[in-house]
Each structure stands twice: as C-alpha cells, then as structure tokens.
Amino acid sequence: MRCTKHRRQTTGACNWCGKQLCPYCIGKKEGGKLYCDKCAMRLSTVKRAKVPKPEKPKKTSRARAQPVIEEKPTQQKKVFSVDEEGYLILEQ
Structure with a gap:
C-alpha cells in the first residue's frame, strides 16, 4: 500500500x-507502536496513570496441627509435629 x-x-x-503510515508520516514511536x-x-x-501493583495475600495465623500418622497395626505409632520454626519433628 x-x-x-x-x-x-x-x-x-x-x-x-x-491510518496507514510511511516513514515520513510517523509522528511518534513507542516501542513497536506507531502513531x-x-x-x-x-x-x-x-496523562498516563500507573497501574497499582496487586496486593500480596495477607498471612493468617493458624494453629499448627500436629498430625498423627498411623500405619500398619504391627508397627509402632509414629507422631510427627512441627516446631515453631517450621521444622518437622519425628517422635516415637
């Protein structure tokens, strides 16, 4: 054309x-956009407004559950718990 x-x-x-533009008709270039x-x-x-950044999800405090995992009846009962720092503790 x-x-x-x-x-x-x-x-x-x-x-x-x-509107179709030749190199002389280009009034402004913004990245790959022509005007x-x-x-x-x-x-x-x-005036361009900045888009606000999405809010980070708030951390909720939950009571830490201490799960009990039971395996076969012939084996001992194993109890796992999580300490305050988030480490897994194996209790027998």
Whole structure:
C-alpha cells in the first residue's frame, strides 16, 4: 500500500486511528507502536496513570496441627509435629 500524502510504501498503521503510515508520516514511536501526527498530538495531552501493583495475600495465623500418622497395626505409632520454626519433628 502507498501513503496518500508522500506516495511512499507504508510501513505500518497508527495504533489509534488505523491510518496507514510511511516513514515520513510517523509522528511518534513507542516501542513497536506507531502513531500519526494527529494522534501523537492527542496522546501528548493524555496523562498516563500507573497501574497499582496487586496486593500480596495477607498471612493468617493458624494453629499448627500436629498430625498423627498411623500405619500398619504391627508397627509402632509414629507422631510427627512441627516446631515453631517450621521444622518437622519425628517422635516415637
């Protein structure tokens, strides 16, 4: 396709209005986004707001359960518990 203003091959389209742009028509480049002169002027008046970071889930205090794991009746009963620092303790 050819630019209607400069009669050159177009390199892309304006991300806002969709107008085909040649290298001379590009008003603003933002990364891979192209904008024509009119849209670039409109964008310059727009103030961008920062997106807030998502909140981290709050840690809830739960009572630590001491699970009892029973195996075959012929074996001894094994008790596992977790200490205050989070280590697994094997009690027999």
